[in-house]
Amino acid sequence: MTTKRSKASPSLFRRRLLSSCIMVTCGLTVIEGDAVAGDSMEKASHHKAQPQPKVGTPRSQPAPSHHIEPKSKAEELSVHAQRHNVGGGLLVRQTAPVTVSEVSSAYISKQVPTISPTQLIASLPGVQAGNEGPINTESETMHIRGLDQSQIGFLFEGVPVSDAFSYAPWTTSMVDNENLSSIKVTQGSVDLTAPLYNADGAIVSMQEIRPTDKFGGYIDLSGGTHSLQKQFLRLNTGEIGHSDVRAFASFSHSAANVWRGPGAIERYHVDANLEKRWAPGSSTDIVFGYTRSHQNIYRNPNLSQWRKYGTSFNYSGTYTAGDTNYYKINERFTNVVFGAIHNDFKLSDSVMLHIEPYTTFQRGPNNYGSTIPIAGGYLGTQQYGTLDGYEGQSGNVTVESVHPWRQNSSGFTTNLDWKTKYNTLSLFYWYSYGNHTEYQHQYALSPSGDWSYGQKYLTVNGVPITGYQENTIQQVNAIGLDDKLSLLGNKLFIDAGFKVSMASVSATQNLPGADPYKAGKNYFEPTPQLLASYSITKADQVYMNATTSYRLPSGWSQYIPQFSMTSPTPASTPAKNLGAEYFIGEEVGFRHNGPVNVSAAWFHYNLTNHQIGSSSYLPGTSVLISTQLSAGGEEAWGFQGEVGTRPWHHISAYASGQFLKTRIGNNVDAGTDYLPTTGKQEPGAPKWSGAIGLTYDDGLYFGNFNLRYQGSQYSTLMNDQKIPGYVTADLNLGRSLPSFNTGIHPKIMLNLVNMGGVNYLSSISGFGFTAVKQKGIFGNTVSASTPNYVVGSAFTAVVTLGADF
Numbered sequence: 001m002t003t004k005r006s007k008a009s010p011s012l013f014r015r016r017l018l019s020s021c022i023m024v025t026c027g028l029t030v031i032e033g034d035a036v037a038g039d040s041m042e043k044a045s046h047h048k049a050q051p052q053p054k055v056g057t058p059r060s061q062p063a064p065s066h067h068i069e070p071k072s073k074a075e076e077l078s079v080h081a082q083r084h085n086v087g088g089g090l091l092v093r094q095t096a097p098v099t100v101s102e103v104s105s106a107y108i109s110k111q112v113p114t115i116s117p118t119q120l121i122a123s124l125p126g127v128q129a130g131n132e133g134p135i136n137t138e139s140e141t142m143h144i145r146g147l148d149q150s151q152i153g154f155l156f157e158g159v160p161v162s163d164a165f166s167y168a169p170w171t172t173s174m175v176d177n178e179n180l181s182s183i184k185v186t187q188g189s190v191d192l193t194a195p196l197y198n199a200d201g202a203i204v205s206m207q208e209i210r211p212t213d214k215f216g217g218y219i220d221l222s223g224g225t226h227s228l229q230k231q232f233l234r235l236n237t238g239e240i241g242h243s244d245v246r247a248f249a250s251f252s253h254s255a256a257n258v259w260r261g262p263g264a265i266e267r268y269h270v271d272a273n274l275e276k277r278w279a280p281g282s283s284t285d286i287v288f289g290y291t292r293s294h295q296n297i298y299r300n301p302n303l304s305q306w307r308k309y310g311t312s313f314n315y316s317g318t319y320t321a322g323d324t325n326y327y328k329i330n331e332r333f334t335n336v337v338f339g340a341i342h343n344d345f346k347l348s349d350s351v352m353l354h355i356e357p358y359t360t361f362q363r364g365p366n367n368y369g370s371t372i373p374i375a376g377g378y379l380g381t382q383q384y385g386t387l388d389g390y391e392g393q394s395g396n397v398t399v400e401s402v403h404p405w406r407q408n409s410s411g412f413t414t415n416l417d418w419k420t421k422y423n424t425l426s427l428f429y430w431y432s433y434g435n436h437t438e439y440q441h442q443y444a445l446s447p448s449g450d451w452s453y454g455q456k457y458l459t460v461n462g463v464p465i466t467g468y469q470e471n472t473i474q475q476v477n478a479i480g481l482d483d484k485l486s487l488l489g490n491k492l493f494i495d496a497g498f499k500v501s502m503a504s505v506s507a508t509q510n511l512p513g514a515d516p517y518k519a520g521k522n523y524f525e526p527t528p529q530l531l532a533s534y535s536i537t538k539a540d541q542v543y544m545n546a547t548t549s550y551r552l553p554s555g556w557s558q559y560i561p562q563f564s565m566t567s568p569t570p571a572s573t574p575a576k577n578l579g580a581e582y583f584i585g586e587e588v589g590f591r592h593n594g595p596v597n598v599s600a601a602w603f604h605y606n607l608t609n610h611q612i613g614s615s616s617y618l619p620g621t622s623v624l625i626s627t628q629l630s631a632g633g634e635e636a637w638g639f640q641g642e643v644g645t646r647p648w649h650h651i652s653a654y655a656s657g658q659f660l661k662t663r664i665g666n667n668v669d670a671g672t673d674y675l676p677t678t679g680k681q682e683p684g685a686p687k688w689s690g691a692i693g694l695t696y697d698d699g700l701y702f703g704n705f706n707l708r709y710q711g712s713q714y715s716t717l718m719n720d721q722k723i724p725g726y727v728t729a730d731l732n733l734g735r736s737l738p739s740f741n742t743g744i745h746p747k748i749m750l751n752l753v754n755m756g757g758v759n760y761l762s763s764i765s766g767f768g769f770t771a772v773k774q775k776g777i778f779g780n781t782v783s784a785s786t787p788n789y790v791v792g793s794a795f796t797a798v799v800t801l802g803a804d805f
Helices: 010-028 039-046 071-083 303-312
Strands: 100-104 127-130 141-144 153-156 180-186 203-208 216-224 229-236 245-257 264-279 282-296 331-346 351-363 366-373 396-403 405-419 423-439 441-444 469-487 492-509 518-535 540-551 581-592 596-617 624-645 651-664 688-697 701-710 726-736 745-753 761-766 788-791 796-804
Antiparallel strands (some): 180 203, 216 229, 216 796, 245 264, 331 351, 351 405, 366 396, 423 469, 596 624, 624 651, 701 726, 745 796, 761 788
16 A cells, blocks of 8 residues: 655664765775775776777677786786776767767776666766666666657667667666676767667667686675675686687576565576687677566656655555555566677678677566456457356456567678778678567456466456457668778768668557557668768867667557457557658767866757657556657757766766757647647756766775766656656775785675665656646647656665675
8 A cells, every 4th residue: 555655854864874884884994905906997807899980880809808917917907997997987988970978897896786787877978867776677767868768779799689669678688787898878879780770869888798818707795775685606717728719607696675665676697608719800709698587566656646655655565355556466577588699700801791690589477457347348349248257247356467478589780891091881781570479368366366377367258358469570671881981190080871771560469349450561761871070189089970860660559459358449549650750960079088088069859750658557457558659840959078087096087967958849649639839848858967976996995976967857748747856876885805815806895876865756657748638729628648757766775795706
């Protein structure tokens, strides 16, 4: 049951900070002695990727890993590496003629091991990450320059890792943080060669560490508030014989309580990488990942529920008859298997061939609470008599609504690069195939709220009761040409390219009366790009670009209807316009590298056929359905920048910020009428956002502080409801522990997430047209929407003990 929120008192907050300080003091006063460099420095030395002129292209051939050095040499390398950790690892030097920000392993290694990759980039300019908790296995909400997560491309090792149909990011299912070498964010453009069909103007690209030359590994154990725990172990084989084959494999288990309300979260994950170096410039990497997770779902409040209940609003801890909000019947199970084989072949001194086949298999189910009419309900548009086994009864039966879903996304990318003294010509091709199947089974609850898969699901004349039974197939073929030209002694760089994408989508709905029963569309999307940069000095660079990209309509509900069991009217209907969203963007930027590094950019973009992803609850159930709001055109412009210092007396600072101005370009069709939305601000796009970071690392002691600000955000196209801005802060402290000449290099770390204990709404999960009922421009009534929101993470303290060996 939801209860009245109890506000945290200042004394409670002081007690939290005091206990946290006691914990870290105990950890840091361990026996003094010689210590080797921190874990982050050793991770950084494992692999150095060659510079790439553009983000999102296939990974270049890795340089040989560093051998383990004697202690004194290792300390020299550590100090040398620390000097180049600009902004504590939050500002990595870039040369691409597009706006790119990056977090390195030096920063990642100081953060909570259980947070998601999207949280690791939350301090970068323009990034808004909806943080539900210190551990999360669900898809996430985030925005970059006003574009939501379904408009952002997510890549892991050059392979798309978003849901192939809903475009929801599954970053937590791809890799453990301990195995991440870097995360890049391209805020305003999409690389032509990137295998994406949903990315408008942003890409998040994750890179994994490489296997080491020597046998070894890493282990960490974490524990904290909300019963949070994680165990992680990675083993490196080193070079196997003299075969030039290296590999690593890791296993992790993490778990926690749902921090607001009853329930739990648990995740098992495996990463593996095998690398074979065939010859100088030629290699093969096999990347594998597996995740099995379970999570009781967080319930997203609307604004009135948030104001009344605050953080105590969630699913009920006890079951009462007819209650669809019982936490045990609202849960998600996710299983993900990921595999890719990246091949680089040096065919000659001037010709390189890159081939990468990949596959991702995902399955559920998602489970929700619902009520089904015993008699007189509907299967599609067809009214049924009485549920099998319930003859002579009336009313409703409360059920566990199980939504088994299964999907596969497979494909391959190929790039052929021909390089001369001043020019690199690339021909690339990408093929992708995706299939998604989903339906519902309804299991009646016992008087105590229990059920099992062993019992029979509800049927009528032997036919399962379901709101949808769909199958969707999607294929994409993309081919393009890219030409890079270097002039004036490599000072001037020009990149021009063109890609054509051809996609086909076909969806079927196997329910009586579904109209249409089968629907689909073919897409032809040309996307040219032009990029240029000029190096004024060795330390100063200017760049500009004009880019285009596209996003196909997301999800199967865009093509076919879905139903509830209480009405013949569809709960969602196919979109009136199935055209692809199209992005045209421009950027002008400047970079300076020195003791103080600066990166700044002005940007502008236009969207046509803009589609806003939203979600809402079916009335009387806890079932979340996804919908798309057709918002016509949108224009945005703004400025972003970041500043970072090289370590000075082991201290480095970082700051980032963005100003964003958005404008809806037309009046939006709300179904019954058009709303006067022209000139309104885009939902989920705060005008101001920023972050400040401070890092200390002397190779023995280390610490990191991050403060983030997000301005207020509208949640309706009419700009008549919004959530306030908020400030959060995280603190990370640690110490490298003595090794006693054992070859084991331990460390201890304390992480404080949301150290101020702020209660806040972090982002919007369900947008709306208008928050109040009003007349449209033709005089017809437009009903009010009820946006819902993501609640930001609570205060969390985590202690981690880790060691390289």
